Amino acid sequence: MSSTLLEVTRGAHEEVERLERLIVKDLQREPETNKERMHQNHRVRNMVDAIMSTTQKLIEVYEDSDHSRKDEIAALGGQGVSGQNVFSAFYDRLKEIREYHRRHPIARVVDLEDPEELLKEEPRVEFSGEEAFGRYLDMHELYNEYVNSKFGQLIDYAAFLEEFPQTHNIPRTHKLTRQYKEYSRHLLEYLVSFFQRTQPLQDLDKIFSKVEAEFEEHWAGGMVQGWEDKGLGNGQPSTIQDFIDLDYYSSVDELVELGPEKLKQALAALGLKTGGTVQQRAERLFLTKVTPLEELDRKHFAKGSRPSARRTDDEILQLTASKEVALMEVKMKRLVEFLHETLEETKANVEKKQALTYEEMEAEREEEEIQAESESDEEDQQIYNPLKLPMGWDGKPIPYWLYKLHGLGQEFKCEICGNHSYWGRRAFERHFKEWRHQHGMRCLGIPNTKNFNEITSIKEAKFLWERIQERQGLNKWRPDLEEEYEDQEGNIYNKKTYTDLQRQGLI
Numbered sequence: 001m002s003s004t005l006l007e008v009t010r011g012a013h014e015e016v017e018r019l020e021r022l023i024v025k026d027l028q029r030e031p032e033t034n035k036e037r038m039h040q041n042h043r044v045r046n047m048v049d050a051i052m053s054t055t056q057k058l059i060e061v062y063e064d065s066d067h068s069r070k071d072e073i074a075a076l077g078g079q080g081v082s083g084q085n086v087f088s089a090f091y092d093r094l095k096e097i098r099e100y101h102r103r104h105p106i107a108r109v110v111d112l113e114d115p116e117e118l119l120k121e122e123p124r125v126e127f128s129g130e131e132a133f134g135r136y137l138d139m140h141e142l143y144n145e146y147v148n149s150k151f152g153q154l155i156d157y158a159a160f161l162e163e164f165p166q167t168h169n170i171p172r173t174h175k176l177t178r179q180y181k182e183y184s185r186h187l188l189e190y191l192v193s194f195f196q197r198t199q200p201l202q203d204l205d206k207i208f209s210k211v212e213a214e215f216e217e218h219w220a221g222g223m224v225q226g227w228e229d230k231g232l233g234n235g236q237p238s239t240i241q242d243f244i245d246l247d248y249y250s251s252v253d254e255l256v257e258l259g260p261e262k263l264k265q266a267l268a269a270l271g272l273k274t275g276g277t278v279q280q281r282a283e284r285l286f287l288t289k290v291t292p293l294e295e296l297d298r299k300h301f302a303k304g305s306r307p308s309a310r311r312t313d314d315e316i317l318q319l320t321a322s323k324e325v326a327l328m329e330v331k332m333k334r335l336v337e338f339l340h341e342t343l344e345e346t347k348a349n350v351e352k353k354q355a356l357t358y359e360e361m362e363a364e365r366e367e368e369e370i371q372a373e374s375e376s377d378e379e380d381q382q383i384y385n386p387l388k389l390p391m392g393w394d395g396k397p398i399p400y401w402l403y404k405l406h407g408l409g410q411e412f413k414c415e416i417c418g419n420h421s422y423w424g425r426r427a428f429e430r431h432f433k434e435w436r437h438q439h440g441m442r443c444l445g446i447p448n449t450k451n452f453n454e455i456t457s458i459k460e461a462k463f464l465w466e467r468i469q470e471r472q473g474l475n476k477w478r479p480d481l482e483e484e485y486e487d488q489e490g491n492i493y494n495k496k497t498y499t500d501l502q503r504q505g506l507i
Contacts, residue, residue: 022119026044027044029119034133043119044200045201134342136349137339149180149183158347167184176321181321181325188335195338199338215330256278260278260281272296272300383395407425408423411423416457417431
């Protein structure tokens, strides 16, 4: 028995609600690794796409262009066939159901999929080995296309990663070639693909629609970087389209706001008169929006000029090609802004790989794969540490023999450090050179020298410092007693005795 339209509608609503609950439940869980976060984002994206597809089908059902829904509702009320009441319609439908189950006696109801199983699903996302599951960009093919082109330079891959967003450095003559257009298209396609694979929840269509709106506005004003002359920099005078796109103006008053100078340049480019007030110039220019130049009255043209087409066919083709390439460049630059961190990590990875041998790179790659596989399992396991041993560099308790060897069960307290505890002899000896003990000694006004090693009491440190100062006082140099002088006869006196004898005239 085929499903009725109302049953299909009910099932579609149920499917939308089920997917919404799954999305909420999935986003409530915090991923432990970047790989799990990537899978979660893709699961949510797939469910959002399914909701949008189902919703579109529901919209078509409710629009009821063929009146099938209306007819089915009428049939349920006994209004489908003349003379048929509600009860006869009910029994006819019951008869169909019984007939279906008689023909399919072993049919069973298929329950909905287990939500927990759906949340554990790992969507398949294709990444190259160089991309390392979305950590880095893999632009080697684009690099080869760049260095083998006429517009490219013979630079290494690391320099290319710095250079490729700087499209304004490429000469205009090369940008209008078919080769550059193909390169720009391939570059944009790769960045779009990588962005969608790594950030599936971002609405790329919405981002590009905003970029296109900004681009049209900047293009009309000649403010797109590298395309200020819109690709028509051939030495010819600029036309009205190079300054003003009349499609964006719906009245003369809007043109008046551009100012007299810009209106004058636009009129001169078309060979029209440039005199008059701002209002008159705007009115004269606005005529060209709806009337071809060939059909304009001769009084609007300057002397010596003749009506001509607003643009030759070659200029129109050139403008279209330039605008297409410029839009691809703007989109590419916006994606580079979103992928800035990934691009920086890619540059750092390339520089690191240049200093490694092939064997070292292979060993590092295998280590990263093993670490990624075991990362989540290790985090889930509870650490068994009944002896409360200190943690090692790997986040696990150190061996008990090492704990006993270093005497980590022995506590040392230092009063100078604010009664801070140090576990183990090695940590205690090392702390005399650390900032905490040095700060305590400075607060006491005592230099932190080797004389004060093993002293942890403030009282003992002060007593020792006083003894040292006294000892330094006894051994202090006294010039009046220890400085020696010699008289003419070779007798030696200290400074005080020599001065007294000299003052008495005995020397």
